[in-house]
Amino acid sequence: MNQQHFNAVFNRLTERRREVLLKLLANEKDEAIAKSLYIKPTTVRKHRQEICKAFGLTNEFTDQRHSKFPELIALFAKYKPELLNQNTSELPQTENLIEDKTISENPDFVGREDAIAHLDMLIGKFNAKAIGIYGKGGIGKTTLAYHYLETQKLEYLELQVGMQAEYITSVKSWVKDQLRHQFQEKPEQDFISTLEQLKCKLQDKPVGILIDNLETVLDENGKFKKEHIDYLELFIRVLNAPNIKSIILITSRERLNEAKLSFIEAYQLPELDEIAWRRFFSRFDINVNCLAMSAIHKSYGGNALCMKVxxxxxxxxxxxxxxxxxxxxxxxxxxxxIKDLIASQFDRIQNNNVDVYNLLCRLGLYTYQKIPYIAIIGLLCLLWDVQEEKKRSIIDSLEQTHLLEFRKERIENISNSWQDSDSLHLDFPPSQGWMFNLESFHNEVKLLIFQPEGYSLHKFIWEEAKSRLYLSNQSIEYLLFSLKAQIDKMLIPYET
Structure with a gap:
């Protein structure tokens, strides 16, 4: 593992795992960590196991007779020695660490301090209920929206509209899914009634809402296409309701131009300036003190996606x-x-590592609608023709190209809303990546549900991947059959 890979894994740790890790590195015992974080010692040990796994350190024995934690200590001694043997009471709080990391260490998010301040002003000073974030493809609209909602410490609902016309998400299905899975309520039969149900739920507590890629359902005048008029009903009947306590962010390449939706404040997201590009490249030990820096930035207009590619x-x-x-x-x-730049990167990967190239192209098989982020198992299933011991290294190699979008796991506390185990599995089906953990400490019971970390492709990259699949010498039918066969093979241990 090199410094770059180490930093990438460290930055992806969840807030809770970072808390546990800092205490472990400070030589605190499992029982003391459990007491300070109000969790069980077994949960601490589970976090330690998952942290080691994240850094590529897995136990040789299934009964955990051999611990990899000393090797984890060695990694931190090499790449982040300042975190070893520190008194955690003297360290910054985890919340501050996460915020600092998001703005200053996460290489995918730079130069957006003014954008964050502008969103704060619209919501705080002008009481904006909904904000449309507009801009060209690849500029960073979705990244900004995710970041903002996460820094507000809000649970949020996510409506991925779809990347192409044939893959548009049905609003009717989406509303029913939110009622079932997020609010544990059985939806009514007709669409208008389900909208009323959702509106009532959003009046109960603050919830963020992200509507991504809205341009797909808009016509050339910025109005909803007739076949997608249900989206207008969602905006009018629910999102514009007077008593909902939501922050609503909408991303779109094209401006929404519906007279009935004047409550949506518009924010035109600017391109990243050259300073942001310099900050980004400097983190990867790229020399930016040259005339080429200004020339490349000018050529691509400060586009965030191009910067990463x-x-x-x-x-x-x-x-x-x-x-x-x-x-x-x-x-x-x-x-x-932009598209030529992405195509050139595909060509480069194809010449360097055909397995990484095949994985990248096969990601075009997923449509990223109901499950916009694909869990690690979804990537492993695409490597049906690769030896098992090589699969993780291929995924790591693709991740380091920055063509993959990465999303941390989502965790929610539903202690006050769940009823029984049967309803839990119905409301949060494992088939959608949901898992749960019941924790008890000092007579307090917490039920946590979470979706694991996942990956997706930017629209431009997905389009290139899909087009290359259709141009390959293997039919889509064969690829889908191979994917299904691999999924069935991986499910066999769970069915026996």
Whole structure:
């Protein structure tokens, strides 16, 4: 594991696991950690096991006779020694660590301090109920929306509209899903009644709502297409209701232009400035003190997606020499075409590692609708023709290209809303990635539900992956059959 991979894994740890890790690194005992965090010692040990696994350290024995924790200590001694043997009372609170990491350490989120301040102003000063975040593809609209909702410490509902016309999410189905899975309520039969149910639920507590890629259901005038008029009903009957306590963020390449939706405040997200690009590349030891930095930034207009795609070839092929990369690819880079840049990265991956390339293209088989983020098992299933011991390294290699979007796991406390185990499995089906954990400490019982971390592709990258699948010498039917066979194979242990 190198420094870059180590930092990527460390930055993806959940808030709770980071809390446990800091205390473990400070030589605190399991019982003391459990007492301070109000969890059970067995839960601490489970977190330690998952942290080791995240860093690629798995036990040789299924009965845990051999601990990998000393090797984890060795990793931190090498890459982050400042965290070893510290008194955790002297460390910043985890909440502050997470916020600092999100703004200053997470390489996918830079240069958006003004955007965050603008959203704060619209919501705090002008009491905006809903904000439309508009901008060109790849500019970072969705990343900003996710970040903002997470920093508000809000549970949020997510409506992924769809990347293409044939994969549009049905509002009727989405509303029913939210009632069942988020609010544990049986939906009525007719659409208007389910909207009323959802409105009542949103009046009970503050909830964030993210509606992503709205442009797919809009016509050239910014109005909802006739076949998607149900979206207008959702906005009018629910999102504009006077007493709902929600922060609503909408992302779209095109502006929404419905007279009845004047309550939506518009925010045009600007491109990242050159300073943000310099900050981003500097984190990967890329030399930004050259004329090429300004030229490349200008060529791609500060696009956030292009910034991430450019990083990998500069860092790996040119050893961080930005000027050399510019000089050897100047004619191509001056075109400033996002899709051409993505295609070139696909070509580069194909030449370097065909297994990583196949995984990237096969991700185009998923439509990212009802489950917008694919869990790690979804990636493993796409590697049906790869030896088992090589699969994780292939996923790691693809992740380091920054063509994959990564999402942390979601955890919610439903202690006050669940009824029994049977209803729990119905409301949060394991088939959708939901898992649960019942914790008891000092006569207090907590029921936590969570979805694991997952991956997805940006729309531009997904479109390239899908187009290459159709141009390959293997039919889509064969690929889907192979995927299904691998899923069935992986499910066999759970059915016996």
């Amino acid at each position: 450019l990083r990998e070839p500069i860092q790996t092929k040119y050893n961080g020499d930005l000027e050399a990369y510019w000089q050897q690819n100047k004619e191509f880079l001056l075109k400033g075409n």
